[in-house]
Amino acid sequence: MKIHEYQAKDLLRAAGVPVLAGKVARTPDEAAAAFTALGTPVCAVKAQIHAGGRGKGKVKGSEQRGVELAKTADDAKRIATGLLNNTLVTIQTGPEGQVVRQVFVESGCAIDRELYCAILVDRAAGSPVLIASTAGGMDIEEVAAKTPELILAEPFDPDRGLAPYQTRLLASKLNLPTAAWRHADTFFRKLCQAFVNLDASLLEINPLVLTKDGTLVALDAKMTFDDNALFRHKDITALRDEAEEEPAETRAAAAGLSYVKLDGTIGCLVNGAGLAMSTMDLVKLHGGEPANFLDVGGGADVNQVTEAFRIILSDKNVKAILVNIFGGIMRCTTIANALVEASKTVGFTVPLVVRLEGTEVEQGKKILAESGTSIITADGLTDAAKKVVAASKA
Amino acid sequence: MSILVNRDTRVICQGITGKVGEFHTRGCLDYGTRMVGGVTPGKGGETVADLPVFNTVAEARDATGCNATMIFVPPPFAADAILEAVAAGIELVVAITEGIPVLDMARVLPVVKDSGSRLIGPNCPGVITPAECKIGIMPGYIHTPGHVGVMSRSGTLTYEAVWQLTQLGHGQSTCVGLGGDPLVGSSFIDILELFQNDPDTHAILMMGEIGGSAEEEAAEYVKHHVTKPVAAFIAGRTAPPGKRMGHAGAIISGGKGTAEAKLEALRDAGIEIAESPADMGAALVRAIERRT
Numbered sequence: 001m002k003i004h005e006y007q008a009k010d011l012l013r014a015a016g017v018p019v020l021a022g023k024v025a026r027t028p029d030e031a032a033a034a035f036t037a038l039g040t041p042v043c044a045v046k047a048q049i050h051a052g053g054r055g056k057g058k059v060k061g062s063e064q065r066g067v068e069l070a071k072t073a074d075d076a077k078r079i080a081t082g083l084l085n086n087t088l089v090t091i092q093t094g095p096e097g098q099v100v101r102q103v104f105v106e107s108g109c110a111i112d113r114e115l116y117c118a119i120l121v122d123r124a125a126g127s128p129v130l131i132a133s134t135a136g137g138m139d140i141e142e143v144a145a146k147t148p149e150l151i152l153a154e155p156f157d158p159d160r161g162l163a164p165y166q167t168r169l170l171a172s173k174l175n176l177p178t179a180a181w182r183h184a185d186t187f188f189r190k191l192c193q194a195f196v197n198l199d200a201s202l203l204e205i206n207p208l209v210l211t212k213d214g215t216l217v218a219l220d221a222k223m224t225f226d227d228n229a230l231f232r233h234k235d236i237t238a239l240r241d242e243a244e245e246e247p248a249e250t251r252a253a254a255a256g257l258s259y260v261k262l263d264g265t266i267g268c269l270v271n272g273a274g275l276a277m278s279t280m281d282l283v284k285l286h287g288g289e290p291a292n293f294l295d296v297g298g299g300a301d302v303n304q305v306t307e308a309f310r311i312i313l314s315d316k317n318v319k320a321i322l323v324n325i326f327g328g329i330m331r332c333t334t335i336a337n338a339l340v341e342a343s344k345t346v347g348f349t350v351p352l353v354v355r356l357e358g359t360e361v362e363q364g365k366k367i368l369a370e371s372g373t374s375i376i377t378a379d380g381l382t383d384a385a386k387k388v389v390a391a392s393k394a
Numbered sequence: 395m396s397i398l399v400n401r402d403t404r405v406i407c408q409g410i411t412g413k414v415g416e417f418h419t420r421g422c423l424d425y426g427t428r429m430v431g432g433v434t435p436g437k438g439g440e441t442v443a444d445l446p447v448f449n450t451v452a453e454a455r456d457a458t459g460c461n462a463t464m465i466f467v468p469p470p471f472a473a474d475a476i477l478e479a480v481a482a483g484i485e486l487v488v489a490i491t492e493g494i495p496v497l498d499m500a501r502v503l504p505v506v507k508d509s510g511s512r513l514i515g516p517n518c519p520g521v522i523t524p525a526e527c528k529i530g531i532m533p534g535y536i537h538t539p540g541h542v543g544v545m546s547r548s549g550t551l552t553y554e555a556v557w558q559l560t561q562l563g564h565g566q567s568t569c570v571g572l573g574g575d576p577l578v579g580s581s582f583i584d585i586l587e588l589f590q591n592d593p594d595t596h597a598i599l600m601m602g603e604i605g606g607s608a609e610e611e612a613a614e615y616v617k618h619h620v621t622k623p624v625a626a627f628i629a630g631r632t633a634p635p636g637k638r639m640g641h642a643g644a645i646i647s648g649g650k651g652t653a654e655a656k657l658e659a660l661r662d663a664g665i666e667i668a669e670s671p672a673d674m675g676a677a678l679v680r681a682i683e684r685r686t
Binding site for chain 2: 092121123124126127128140141144145157158159196199201202226227228229231232258260262270271272273274275276277278279280281282283284285290293295298326327328329357358359380381382385
C-alpha cells in the first residue's frame with residue numbers, strides 16, 4: 001500500500017525523524033493560507049500523487065511543474081491553482097498521468113548538499129538494508145547502473161537496528177562534517193526504527209538534505225507498506241487514498257481477487273499467480289496483448305468468479321476472455337458451474353475461450369457442454385492462446 | 395531415493411484443527427503420507443482424522459517421533475509456529491501459509507539458518523515425492539514416480555509443468571514449491587544442491603518468475619556445480635514494472651528482477667529455456683537429449 005508524501009512525513013515526524021514543517025491544501029486559498037501560517041521566506045508547493053518524478057513532471061497542456069517554489073502567498077495560490085484538479089504527467093505515471101487532488105506546502109531550508117537514502121528488504125541478504133548515496137536528487141537506478149561505487153548499503157537486524165559503527169561508516173562515506181555525525185547517527189537509526197515499527201516495504205528519502213547548519217532533513221519521503229502486515233496497523237490502513245488507485249484493482253482486492261490492469265485486449269482469468277503471469281506471456285507469444293493479470297486463487301467460489309468476470313468486462317478494451325484453470329484443490333467442476341452461473345448473471349458480450357485441466361476435468365467440460373452457453377473450449381495451452389487471439393481479432 | 399521426504403517421513407500438521415489444516419491433512423493421509431499427529435495450542439487431547447492433537451510441537455515430537463511439519467497457521471501467528479518447530483528440532487518445516495509479514499520472516503530466517511532445520515516456503519504448495527510422501531496442497535494424482543527433480547516459486551505453474559512431464563512419460567523424483575514470498579527458507583540453490591547429490595534425480599526442471607535475483611543466482615550455481623541437464627521457465631515476461639503480480643515477491647522494482655535478465659542468465663549457464671508455458675515438459679526433454 002502506498003501513501004502520500006505529507007502522510008509519510010507525519011509518520012516520520014512522529015517517529016522522531018527530522019522533516020520540515022508543512023501543511024496540506026486542497027484549494028488554492030488553503031495553499032495561500034498555509035504559506036502565511038508557515039511564515040518562512042520560501043515554501044515548496046508539491047503535488048501529492050502516488051508517483052515519483054514530480055519535480056520534473058508537468059501538468060498536461062501547461063508548463064506547470066509538479067513541484068515549485070513560492071515566495072509569496074499569491075505565488076503559492078497560483079501554483080496550487082495550476083496543480084489542483086489537473087493531470088500531472090511524470091516519468092512514473094505513464095502518459096495518461098494522475099489527477100492532483102491535494103498539494104503539500106512545505107517550508108524551505110538552507111541546503112548545503114543533497115544526498116540519497118532508502119530502506120528496503122534485501123532478498124539476498126534476507127534482512128532490511130539501508131542504502132545511501134552522495135548522488136542525491138538523481139535517479140538512483142541510473143546511479144546504481146553507472147556508478148555502483150557511489151551506493152552504500154548497510155544491512156541490519158529488524159530488532160537491533162543499525163549499529164553505531166554502521167552509522168559512522170555511512171557518515172564518513174557520505175563525507176558529512178564530523179560535527180554532524182552524532183546527528184546523523186540519530187537520524188539513520190530513527191529512520192530504521194520507523195521502517196521496522198511501521199512494517200514498511202520501502203522508505204525512500206530523495207533527496208536527503210544536509211542543511212547549512214549541519215543537520216540532516218528528509219526533504220522528500222516515499223513510503224510503501226507491506227500489505228501482509230497491515231492487519232497490525234489499522235492507523236496506516238486508514239491513510240489509504242482510494243482515489244489514487246485503479247478502481248478495478250480496489251474492487252478486486254475487496255473480493256479477495258488479485259487483479260492488475262494492463263493495456264491489451266484479452267482478458268485473463270486464471271488460478272494461481274505463476275500460472276496467471278504465464279497465461280499473459282502465452283497470449284503475447286501468440287500475437288495478442290493481455291488486458292489484465294487476474295488470479296482467482298485456490299479456493300474461489302461462484303461469487304468470486306462472477307465478480308472476476310464483471311471486473312474483466314468493465315474494461316472496455318477487452319475483446320475476448322481466456323479462462324485458464326489448472327484444477328488442483330480447485331475443482332474444474334466448481335469453475336464450470338461458476339462459468340455457467342456468471343454467463344447467466346453477467347452476460348458475456350465478448351467471446352470466451354476456456355481451457356480446463358486437472359481435478360474433475362471431464363465432468364467440468366460436460367457441465368459446460370450441456371449448459372448451452374456459447375463457450376469456445378480449448379485443448380491445451382497453445383490451442384487456447386491461438387483461439388483467444390483469433391477471437392479477439394474477429 | 396529422492397530429496398527431503400520419502401515413505402519414512404513422519405509428518406505433523408501445525409494448525410490441524412483449522413478448516414484448511416484438516417482438509418489438507420486428510421488429503422495427505424489419502425495420498426499415503428505418514429501423518430502422525432497435529433498441533434493446535436489449547437486443543438491438545440482432541441483428535442482430527444483419527445490423529446492425536448497436541449498443544450505444542452515439542453509434545454508432538456516426543457509422542458510421535460515426527461521429523462517433518464506442515465504449517466497452516468494463520469499469517470499473524472505463522473512466524474511463531476515456524477520458530478516453535480525449529481526449537482523443537484523438527485528437521486523439515488514446510489510453511490504453506492500465505493501472507494506472512496516480510497519482516498517476520500527477516501526475524502525467522504537467521505534462527506532457521508543457525509539450526510539443524512530446513513524451511514521450505516512460506517507461501518508454497520509444499521513438497522512431494524510421488525507415491526511416497528506428500529506434504530502440502532498439490533493434487534497428488536498428477537504426479538508419477540520418476541527421475542526429474544522439479545522446483546518452482548509458484549503453485550499452479552508447478553502443477554502445469556508436472557502434468558506435462560507426466561504426459562511425456564517423465565516421472566518426478568521430488569517436486570519442491572519454494573514459495574512466492576520475497577523471503578523464503580530455501581532457495582533454488584539449496585534445492586539444486588540436493589538434486590545434484592541425489593542419484594535418483596537425473597534431470598532438473600525449474601520455474602522462476604519476475605522479482606528478486608534468485609534465478610540469476612541459480613544460473614550461476616548451475617554453471618559451476620550442476621552436471622545434470624536443467625531446463626527452466628520464467629513467468630512474467632509481460633508483467634509491467636512496479637506492480638505486484640499476485641505473489642508478494644513477484645514485482646519488478648527499480649529495473650531489477652525482469653524476466654529478460656533472468657532468461658539471459660539462465661541461457662548463459664547453458665540451461666534449456668521453455669519459451670512458452672506449454673513448452674516446459676518439452677524443454678526438459680530437450681535438455682536431456684542435448685546431453686545424449
